[in-house]
Amino acid sequence: MSSLPLLDPSVDHALQLIVTGASTEETCTTDLAAGPWDFDTRPGYGPGSSMGDVIPTGAPRQGELPAAYRDASEEDLEARIRTAKQALGDRVVVLGHFYQREEVVRHADYVGDSFQLAQAALDRPEAEAIVFCGVHFMAETADLLSRPDQAVILPNLAAGCSMADMADIDQVEDCWEQLADVYGPLDVPDAEGRVPVVPVTYMNSSAAIKGFVGRHGGIVCTSSNARTVLEWAFTRGRRVLFFPDQHLGRNTAKAMGVPLERMPLWNPRKALGGSTAEQLEDARVLLWHGFCSVHRRFTTAQIDQARAEHPGVRVIVHPECPMEVVDAADEAGSTAYIRRAIEEATEPTTFAIGTEINLVRRLAAQHPQHEIFCLDPVVCPCSTMYRIHPGYLAWALEELVAGRTVNRISVAADVAEPARVALERMLAAKPEAASA
Structure with a gap:
């Protein structure tokens, strides 16, 4: 695996070279070289x-x-x-x-x-x-x-966004009703003041989902503050229902010490999400069956190859990657974390990055003192x-x-009001060090 001389960060230019045979790089589909209007x-x-x-x-x-x-x-x-x-x-x-x-x-x-x-x-x-x-x-x-x-x-x-679409509001409402059958009334706290389950949605979700979370005492998170948000939720509930990205939820909760066996996957196409009532009772985090197709492309084999071809390489991946990829990497963090790590590296460093290729190539062009390449050698940007x-x-x-x-995006008032509540809770939930 080798990085190109990335003076030109344009993925589109790279795709055009691939299609014309002027580049030996691979792409997941040559259709990417066409105008998106061909598919509208x-x-x-x-x-x-x-x-x-x-x-x-x-x-x-x-x-x-x-x-x-x-x-x-x-x-x-x-x-x-x-x-x-x-x-x-x-x-x-x-x-x-x-x-x-x-x-x-x-x-x-x-x-x-x-x-x-x-x-x-x-x-x-x-x-x-x-x-x-x-x-x-x-x-x-x-x-x-x-x-x-x-x-x-x-x-x-x-x-x-295919990940956002994986948490459909009707499916989430149905899940909530099924959880009430297992846990009892979901808005009634126990003797310790905690409700049976608190919903947490990743920023990468529809306004309807954010509104649902706001109505049911939940909160929004980003990849940067997911741990802080889960800590907030655990002080208020026995369990967390986390959607739509299972990998961010699993990687964050695992780092907080939650055992994998207490993080069942909720498949909205199955009764009780595919778990038993006993498994749901014992759960700490219910993970929605969603994922990011960009970050699911990264594998431990790619990390092994990067280490073999670039001794001393620093591997950083996004927490939307599968757990085994996060575990095999040197570090995992949000987009802001990845950018900061590269910017703060004082010595020339080789970075293998597990996130979307447009960002990776732009970082490589902005920091020519480093060798920066995408873990996935196939040029396959975010479709949407x-x-x-x-x-x-x-x-x-x-x-x-x-x-x-043209193309104005408006959120209906009945959705917008509770969605803003969920966002405001996120803004108010700060790490201890930040609030000290």
Whole structure:
């Protein structure tokens, strides 16, 4: 395994070279080299890491992008985006997720993870429109935290999230009813003041799920504060129902000393999630049967190969990776943790990183003193992040210039109110060191 000379961090450029035979790299599908509009009319998440995941019926579809944007060159789109942003000035703020393609991120006023970006929007109160270059649940979170008069725009409505979709609100409501049959009334505390179960949802979930959590005394977490949030939940409940990502829940709870046998997996397609009533009684963390298809691609074999080919390599993976991968790595941490580890390395270091490839290649370009490569040698970006293309960004911005708002994401008031409660609980739950 070897890293390329990554002066150019563009994954799209790498894919075009693969397709033309000018690169010996591999990709999970050559369809990634096509424009995402080729897939907008088809059901599915599109080519990339999530292309094998089953998309829910009724998932948002994007209408046809005008030919002027589909046929434009990269240079033309870049010029149009810059011109539109200049015309709009402070009336618009463009947010770009770390996993976005380079051709989009370069136009972002802020770059960060989902929650950082939702908070960043609050720093631009003068903006009439927030153009969120990410996926659907992120735009929903921005809408929850922004002013009612600010329009949150998702350039491509087909940019969903397969992990978020794995926790369907109807399935979660059904799970809650089944747990009440096992544990009794779920809102009645015991003699120690703890309820039978506290729901915890990862930020990577729909507004409907966040609203459910808010209504039932639960809380939202990020990959950075999952441990603090679980500690908060354990002081209030005998157990935690954690969704949608089983791996973040398992890795975090395991590090806190929760035995694996007390972390049953809840499969929403089975009665009692596939467990017995006795297993549920003994449980400390109920893990929803969800996962991130990007981070599920990483394996212990890839780590073994990286160590064999790069003696002394420092392996850092995201906690959404499977447990065996996290255990085999040197470190596991959020996107912020990974970036900070690289930035703070004072000596030239070889890093093998287990997270989305757009971020990994950007870090490699930003830190040429280090050798940085993605653990997975196959070029396979996040399917849904890759649905945001400069063509869609140019279209959304030029529509704003023309006085039209397209692809606005709005969360209904009855969902937004309890969802904000769950987010506020997360903000108030701080590590002891931070609150001291």
